[in-house]
Amino acid sequence: MTVAATTLDCRGMPCPRPIIELARHLTDVEPGAVLGVASDDPAARHDVPAWCRLRQQEYAGEETAPDGVPVYLVRRLS
Amino acid sequence: MIYPAVYLDAASAEPLHPAARDVLAAGVERGYADPRRLHGPGRDARLLLDNAREVVAASLGVRRDEVLFTTSGTAAVHAGLLGLAPSTNSAVVTTAVEHQSVLDAASWAGLPVRSVEVDATGRADAGSVAAATRAGRTGLVVVQQANHEVGTVQPVDEIAAGLDGVPLLVDACASMGRLPLPAAWTAVAGSARKWGGPGGVGVLVVRRTARWRYPFPAPDPTERTDHGFTHVPGALAAAAALQAVVAERDDVGARQRELIDLVRARVVAIPDVDLVGDPVERLPHLVTFSCLYVDGEALVTELDRRGFGIASGSACAVDTREPSRVLGAMGALTHGNVRLSLTRDATREDVERLLDVLPGVVSDLRAEVAL
Numbered sequence: 451m452t453v454a455a456t457t458l459d460c461r462g463m464p465c466p467r468p469i470i471e472l473a474r475h476l477t478d479v480e481p482g483a484v485l486g487v488a489s490d491d492p493a494a495r496h497d498v499p500a501w502c503r504l505r506q507q508e509y510a511g512e513e514t515a516p517d518g519v520p521v522y523l524v525r526r527l528s
Numbered sequence: 529m530i531y532p533a534v535y536l537d538a539a540s541a542e543p544l545h546p547a548a549r550d551v552l553a554a555g556v557e558r559g560y561a562d563p564r565r566l567h568g569p570g571r572d573a574r575l576l577l578d579n580a581r582e583v584v585a586a587s588l589g590v591r592r593d594e595v596l597f598t599t600s601g602t603a604a605v606h607a608g609l610l611g612l613a614p615s616t617n618s619a620v621v622t623t624a625v626e627h628q629s630v631l632d633a634a635s636w637a638g639l640p641v642r643s644v645e646v647d648a649t650g651r652a653d654a655g656s657v658a659a660a661t662r663a664g665r666t667g668l669v670v671v672q673q674a675n676h677e678v679g680t681v682q683p684v685d686e687i688a689a690g691l692d693g694v695p696l697l698v699d700a701c702a703s704m705g706r707l708p709l710p711a712a713w714t715a716v717a718g719s720a721r722k723w724g725g726p727g728g729v730g731v732l733v734v735r736r737t738a739r740w741r742y743p744f745p746a747p748d749p750t751e752r753t754d755h756g757f758t759h760v761p762g763a764l765a766a767a768a769a770l771q772a773v774v775a776e777r778d779d780v781g782a783r784q785r786e787l788i789d790l791v792r793a794r795v796v797a798i799p800d801v802d803l804v805g806d807p808v809e810r811l812p813h814l815v816t817f818s819c820l821y822v823d824g825e826a827l828v829t830e831l832d833r834r835g836f837g838i839a840s841g842s843a844c845a846v847d848t849r850e851p852s853r854v855l856g857a858m859g860a861l862t863h864g865n866v867r868l869s870l871t872r873d874a875t876r877e878d879v880e881r882l883l884d885v886l887p888g889v890v891s892d893l894r895a896e897v898a899l
Binding site: 470492493495497504 | 800802818820821822823842850851855856859860861862863864899
């Protein structure tokens with residue numbers, strides 16, 4: 451199981467806010483570490499992987515927070 | 529009311545074709561009566577309606593008695609799907625990027641759906657469609673000729689060749705008139721306002737040999753009739769527009785293709801833009817791209833303020849939280865999305881004006897969120 455070093459709480463934020471937060475905070479984790487994005491915005495399911503493709507980072511899958519909200523995992527490559 | 533100075537949303541509705549204007553007026557004047565009546569005005573309306581059917585048939589290369597008029601492209605898809613699907617025991621096989629009308633009709637009828645994934649350009653693989661039809665009982669395959677959001681053309685002929693007798697409904701709502709019909713199909717649906725006909729008119733072409741039944745309340749469902757009372761002036765104007773669009777399609781299509789190539793070339797120079805759809809196997813007049821970190825609604829509003837009427841598939845721009853299924857299925861960025869589609873008389877100047885303002889609009893919107 452992939453473990454996020456830090457998870458951003460983007461609950462309640464409409465698109466594209468979760469992606470903006472992701473871009474701002476990826477450098478909060480070390481290269482090789484994983485940043486989680488907790489988001490209940492349905493667009494995030496598509497946009498987190500698409501952001502990883504555009505920004506050459508690794509999309510590391512999806513988990514579920516205890517409150518049922520999806521957490522999208524991004525491994526910082528650079 | 530002030531209309532956008534440059535209208536770049538022909539894929540939602542093309543302005544009425546000049547060839548249809550007089551015809552529409554004449555149709556309103558002379559085609560008001562019930563075409564089934566035996567009096568003079570009824571005969572006039574019947575003549576105009578027969579003529580409309582004949583012209584649509586000739587423009588599409590099909591038989592006159594295969595052409596049915598509906599009240600919209602959506603209604604044509606509904607009538608095609610519901611009229612061809614044999615029973616709720618067999619599935620509808622379709623792709624992940626079809627128009628909502630396909631899913632709605634299947635779900636309304638309680639038909640199970642097997643959906644085939646698409647690649648990053650939005651294309652479904654013919655072998656995967658064939659495999660999906662063999663994966664269980666299949667009553668019908670529904671595939672669009674070209675995608676309404678990203679323009680990618682599906683390999684319909686190849687798909688048709690692998691179906692082993694399962695009926696095929698082609699949704700040609702985005703492409704009818706702009707592309708020749710595919711070779712093999714059971715029924716085809718089209719939407720007049722997307723080729724420059726009036727709104728409120730759709731076309732459903734059903735092969736004579738097809739086992740299609742009229743799927744709505746009717747005394748005799750085996751009778752092939754239009755959907756509801758036919759809008760005679762609308763059908764006539766739609767036919768005139770289709771005839772004109774087919775006649776000019778090589779010239780207009782080539783010009784539009786060149787302008788879209790220009791947009792594609794210039795848009796990729798804007799940082800962090802996801803250019804979507806097949807660059808070559810596509811509708812001639814349409815391009816879609818998504819701008820990272822930009823709110824689609826803000827982008828459309830700002831472009832409108834500057835005189836450009838453009839559509840967006842982003843959730844925030846279409847008053848729903850759900851992002852575009854099409855963009856999602858392709859793995860494309862769903863926010864900050866713009867769909868630009870050219871009218872038949874769009875000019876290079878129109879397009880260049882947009883391309884000149886677009887980078888600034890995008891960077892201003894990004895600056896607002898400090899990115």
